[in-house]
Amino acid sequence: MDYLIRFSQSHETFRLPEIQALAVIEGVDLKVASYSLESPFCIVNLASEGDARRLIRRSILVQTIHELWGSGPTLEDVHAAVRERTPQFWERYMTCSFKFTLDSYQGSRSSEEKVRLIDSFSYLGFAGPIVMKRPDEEFILFEDWLWGSAVQGIKEPKHYYFGRYIATGARDMPKKLDLKKRRYISTTSMDSELALVTANLALAAPGKLMYDPFVGTGSFPIACAQFGALTFGSDIDGRSIRGDSGKKTLRGNFEQYGLLSGLGGMFTADLTNSPIRRQSLGTSSDGVQGRIFDGIVCDPPYGVREGLRVLGVRDPEKSPWVTSKGKEMYKLPDFIPPRKPYSFVAMLDDILQFSAQTLVDGGRLSFWMPTANDEDQEIPVPSHPYLETISVCTQVFNKWSRRLITYRRIPDAEVDQEAMKMWEADKEKLVGKTADELNPFRKAYFNKFEVEN
Amino acid sequence: MKVLTLNFLTCAVKACKSSSDSFPLHPKEAELAKDDVEINPQLLVNVLPRIDWAALRTTSTELGFPALPEQPPTAEELEADEKMLQELHSLLMETQIMEGKLVCGHCGHEYAIREGIANFLLPSHLV
Numbered sequence: 001m002d003y004l005i006r007f008s009q010s011h012e013t014f015r016l017p018e019i020q021a022l023a024v025i026e027g028v029d030l031k032v033a034s035y036s037l038e039s040p041f042c043i044v045n046l047a048s049e050g051d052a053r054r055l056i057r058r059s060i061l062v063q064t065i066h067e068l069w070g071s072g073p074t075l076e077d078v079h080a081a082v083r084e085r086t087p088q089f090w091e092r093y094m095t096c097s098f099k100f101t102l103d104s105y106q107g108s109r110s111s112e113e114k115v116r117l118i119d120s121f122s123y124l125g126f127a128g129p130i131v132m133k134r135p136d137e138e139f140i141l142f143e144d145w146l147w148g149s150a151v152q153g154i155k156e157p158k159h160y161y162f163g164r165y166i167a168t169g170a171r172d173m174p175k176k177l178d179l180k181k182r183r184y185i186s187t188t189s190m191d192s193e194l195a196l197v198t199a200n201l202a203l204a205a206p207g208k209l210m211y212d213p214f215v216g217t218g219s220f221p222i223a224c225a226q227f228g229a230l231t232f233g234s235d236i237d238g239r240s241i242r243g244d245s246g247k248k249t250l251r252g253n254f255e256q257y258g259l260l261s262g263l264g265g266m267f268t269a270d271l272t273n274s275p276i277r278r279q280s281l282g283t284s285s286d287g288v289q290g291r292i293f294d295g296i297v298c299d300p301p302y303g304v305r306e307g308l309r310v311l312g313v314r315d316p317e318k319s320p321w322v323t324s325k326g327k328e329m330y331k332l333p334d335f336i337p338p339r340k341p342y343s344f345v346a347m348l349d350d351i352l353q354f355s356a357q358t359l360v361d362g363g364r365l366s367f368w369m370p371t372a373n374d375e376d377q378e379i380p381v382p383s384h385p386y387l388e389t390i391s392v393c394t395q396v397f398n399k400w401s402r403r404l405i406t407y408r409r410i411p412d413a414e415v416d417q418e419a420m421k422m423w424e425a426d427k428e429k430l431v432g433k434t435a436d437e438l439n440p441f442r443k444a445y446f447n448k449f450e451v452e453n
Numbered sequence: 454m455k456v457l458t459l460n461f462l463t464c465a466v467k468a469c470k471s472s473s474d475s476f477p478l479h480p481k482e483a484e485l486a487k488d489d490v491e492i493n494p495q496l497l498v499n500v501l502p503r504i505d506w507a508a509l510r511t512t513s514t515e516l517g518f519p520a521l522p523e524q525p526p527t528a529e530e531l532e533a534d535e536k537m538l539q540e541l542h543s544l545l546m547e548t549q550i551m552e553g554k555l556v557c558g559h560c561g562h563e564y565a566i567r568e569g570i571a572n573f574l575l576p577s578h579l580v
Contacts, residue, residue: 206493206495206496207493207495207496207498207499208499209499209500209503230496232458232461234573236574238570238572238574241570242567242568242570245568251569260488260490261490261491261493264455264457264458265454265455265457265458265461266454266569267454267458267462267570267571267572267573268570268571268572268573268574269465269574270465270573270574270575273465273466273467273573273574273575273580274465274573275462275464275465275564275573276461276462276463277460277461277462277463277476277505291503292461292503294499311574311575311577311580312577312580313577316577323576323578324578326576326577326578327576327578329576330576330578330579333565335576337574337575337577338576338577
């Protein structure tokens with residue numbers, strides 16, 4: 001049966017990857033029949049109404065899903081389809097309460113026109129009471145208008161869809177986790193809508209273990225815990241986890257939302273010197289043993305609003321005293337270890353390598369990375385032989401964008417070992433010392449993305 | 454920090470990674486707290502294959518919990534064993550280490566835990 005998904009017309013490139021991920025989580029067989037980034041309407045093929053409900057029940061970007069009775073470029077096409085494909089359904093809705101509504105995307109109709117459109121369906125012969133508030137069934141005629149139709153004097157939408165309402169997505173969930181009402185946030189906390197979408201793409205679900213190596217104030221673990229996962233996180237700056245040691249802490253955020261059962265463990269650590277137990281790649285036969293996480297989600301520091309640093313001394317020969325002082329002092333409780341700027345590209349590689357080592361087979365990595373919109377300054381999507389790229393979603397700002405990239409850990413047996421050798425050799429080539437040398441994005445950002453001649 | 458987390462953590466010093474003495478880390482002067490968490494059998498069954506059982510036995514003994522069996526239960530055994538589920542739940546999910554230290558059995562480095570947050574940052578001579 002065909003179903004109509006009514007998306008919200010925002011974060012367009014995230015929408016299809018989100019429902020595809022949800023189909024994996026819910027074990028639903030999903031076939032996409034028609035979809036376009038320019039339209040909020042998407043036709044999918046599903047086995048049952050139950051599948052339709054499950055598919056979208058935790059979707060952030062789907063508004064509603066409907067049993068599709070007919071569609072076409074003219075109203076006559078819709079009626080023809082409804083008459084041809086659905087008479088066997090009509091019987092069921094003869095006596096229940098119902099209502100008809102019109103949903104015009106980028107268009108509007110006068111009330112006379114609305115009545116005319118709705119009355120054109122009178123041949124369905126529904127005889128039950130018409131109830132505007134919570135009827136048993138709702139039938140909706142959707143119109144997809146061309147942008148600016150009113151100004152151009154266009155009189156008809158480019159497409160019609162007609163269907164029976166089934167269910168609503170989880171569009172209210174971002175409000176529950178809204179940053180404006182969260183006790184404890186920082187300048188780089190991810191907004192709740194995109195954090196939840198990230199959690200969906202990484203397949204966060206009850207019983208799963210998720211990890212964020214750049215946890216900050218905990219936006220991603222909170223989103224994952226909202227979907228029932230047990231979450232872990234670390235940050236090189238322990239203060240972000242600890243907060244004010246009172247109510248404004250990462251733990252306090254979990255408390256605020258009643259999600260404490262989803263808080264596994266948070267600790268202070270550096271990804272390049274991670275304490276997480278890891279197995280050498282290619283040594284596990286059962287697809288799990290020695291690997292820990294079902295999902296890794298993160299928004300690593302871009303080196304613009306927050307420094308991109310790892311443990312170590314930038315120039316040990318110029319400042320030998322830093323290391324020797326550290327040797328004497330490191331056992332003191334308030335010792336802060338020195339940190340050095342680090343290569344942005346190397347860090348992306350580190351995240352991929354770490355994920356390959358710690359994700360179970362089929363586990364997912366979803367992380368954010370920035371890039372310039374200018375083609376010549378674009379930073380390529382990083383790759384790893386143990387990780388298959390599932391989707392690349394883009395949120396565009398004025399001169400730069402950030403991408404949410406999702407990978408799937410493939411079983412060891414499917415990995416091209418030659419490619420892995422080349423990947424490791426390429427990683428060795430990355431060198432540099434200053435923040436600008438190390439981070440092409442930072443450099444482009446502070447040059448206002450102007451192309452050098 | 455949950456005891457479960459401790460089972461995922463080893464010494465952060467790179468030279469220690471190859472030594473089996475660096476895992477598990479040994480709690481020292483540990484102050485424990487207990488969270489009330491609703492038991493989730495599905496989670497425990499999912500967690501089971503990711504646990505290093507020998508390390509968990511060591512940790513359990515060091516924290517003063519009753520000894521765990523020598524071999525881990527299979528997923529089916531665990532699902533059927535109410536008592537084992539409850540014990541593992543209490544140890545892994547409810548018990549928190551709030552203050553104290555984690556000590557590497559290989560290099561002796563001590564990682565401090567404060568307010569339930571362990572600190573694994575290293576001074577530059579150990580990086």
